[in-house]
Amino acid sequence: MSTPFASAAPYYARYRPPYPAECYALLADRFALDGSQTVLDLGAGPGTLSLPLAPLVEHVYAVDPEPAMLAEGCRLAEELGRTNVSWLRGDAAGVGRLCLPRLDLCVIGGAFHRMDRVRLLADLDGMLAPRGGIAVVTTSPAGSGRSGPGPSWPAVVDEVCARFLGADHRPQGPGAEPGDEVQDVADRLAKSVFSRVEITTWEQSTRCTLDQLVGLQFSRARCGPARFGDRKDAFESELRDALLAHDQDGTYLRSVTVTAAVGTRPRR
Numbered sequence: 001m002s003t004p005f006a007s008a009a010p011y012y013a014r015y016r017p018p019y020p021a022e023c024y025a026l027l028a029d030r031f032a033l034d035g036s037q038t039v040l041d042l043g044a045g046p047g048t049l050s051l052p053l054a055p056l057v058e059h060v061y062a063v064d065p066e067p068a069m070l071a072e073g074c075r076l077a078e079e080l081g082r083t084n085v086s087w088l089r090g091d092a093a094g095v096g097r098l099c100l101p102r103l104d105l106c107v108i109g110g111a112f113h114r115m116d117r118v119r120l121l122a123d124l125d126g127m128l129a130p131r132g133g134i135a136v137v138t139t140s141p142a143g144s145g146r147s148g149p150g151p152s153w154p155a156v157v158d159e160v161c162a163r164f165l166g167a168d169h170r171p172q173g174p175g176a177e178p179g180d181e182v183q184d185v186a187d188r189l190a191k192s193v194f195s196r197v198e199i200t201t202w203e204q205s206t207r208c209t210l211d212q213l214v215g216l217q218f219s220r221a222r223c224g225p226a227r228f229g230d231r232k233d234a235f236e237s238e239l240r241d242a243l244l245a246h247d248q249d250g251t252y253l254r255s256v257t258v259t260a261a262v263g264t265r266p267r268r
Contacts, residue, residue, distance in 0.1 A: 005045070008224035009068035013046040013076060015215035019137060020202045023260055024052050027105065027135055030198075030262055033057055037104035040127075042092055042120075043111025046072035047085065049137060053107065054082040061100055065091040092120045096127070104132045112136045113181055121192035133264035134194050136185045142203055142257040156246045157217060160239045164228060185261045194263030202258045210250040214239055 005012065027033065037057040041050040044062035046069050054060050054077075062085055064070055070087045077085050090098055092115035106124055108115075124134060141154065182199070189197045208216070214236060217223045225232045244250060 004221035004224060004226070005066045006068045006224070007226035008219050008221055009046065009066065009072050011215050011219040011224075012069065013072035015212055015219050016045075016048060017204075017206060017254075018048065018052065019139075019258055020204055022202055023137060023258060024056065026200055026260055026262075027053070027107070028056055030135075030264075031105050031131075031133065033105075038101055040095075040100060040103050040106045042095060042106060042108045043115070044073065044087075045069045045109065045111075047076055047082075049107045049109055050085050051076060051080060051082055054085050057104075058084065060085045061088060061098070062086065063088045063090045063095065063098065065089065092116060095120065096123045100127065103128050106132075106134045108134065108136045110138050110181075112138070112185060117188045118192075121188065121194060125193045130265070133262060134189065136189070136261045136263075138181055138185065138259050138261075139256045140181060140259070142205075142255045153213070153243060153246055153252050156242050157213075157239065160235070160242050161217075161223060163238070164231060164235045165223075182259050182261070185259075189261060189263035192263065193265055196264045196266050198262045200260045200262070203255070204258055205253060205255040208252045208254050210240060210243060210252075213243060213252050213254075216254075 031037065033053075033056040035056065035058060039050075039053055039057050039060045041047070041053070041060055041062045044050050044064045045066075047062055050060045050062040050073065062070070062073055064073075064087075067089060070089060073085070074087050077083075077087075088098060092111075103124075106128060121134070128134070186197055186199060189195065217239065218225055218236075228235045243252070
């Protein structure tokens with residue numbers, strides 16, 4: 001059965017911005033990546049983490065429950081000539097049944113807060129090499145997104161989404177608030193065997209075109225095209241009109257904070 005990300009997959013692959021190069025430099029330093037390591041990317045999507053990591057390691061296992069995401073990842077890997085990535089359908093609950101070799105690093109993106117984290121971290125303890133560890137990489141809004149007078153563009157997007165999906169369209173539970181997500185990740189790691197936790201953040205600002213900003217909304221499970229059914233075109237039209245009314249130049253500043261929480265076992 002397809003996940004809510006099925007219809008979002010093409011937009012995710014095209015419009016989600018990459019993580020900063022400094023993130024991969026950090027992982028290369030902390031885990032001494034020299035082309036001989038084996039990495040698991042859990043909840044990999046279309047390879048947002050897997051594909052940049054592939055040149056740094058021997059092999060990446062990109063695992064995701066959504067076939068459409070894996071198909072996008074395969075396509076991008078072929079375009080980039082990344083031949084050392086295996087695309088596997090699976091989820092956190094069944095990671096132990098994938099029969100993977102001993103791992104040196106497990107990376108997880110924003111999907112971490114949707115997983116059974118206690119069980120997952122216990123499972124990974126038996127899969128990761130003694131000097132291995134986990135890196136959870138998340139993105140949260142930074143600043144207001146304001147590029148002129150009036151409300152910020154995220155508020156404009158939120159208002160249009162609410163008209164079509166209802167006021168409860170925002171995600172609920174752990175990770176629903178940006179600051180809570182980072183703290184939840186740190187707390188979960190600290191209570192696991194990977195209790196030596198290091199948090200690193202980077203501020204990232206980019207100018208988005210109208211097409212990029214609309215595509216970014218469709219890349220989210222809560223706003224994927226399937227959520228709107230036959231009203232998808234109407235939603236897109238209203239969103240474009242509202243964003244252009246907010247800023248007639250059709251360019252929008254997107255500022256985010258990227259956080260990498262690295263968890264390793266305490267040194268003895």
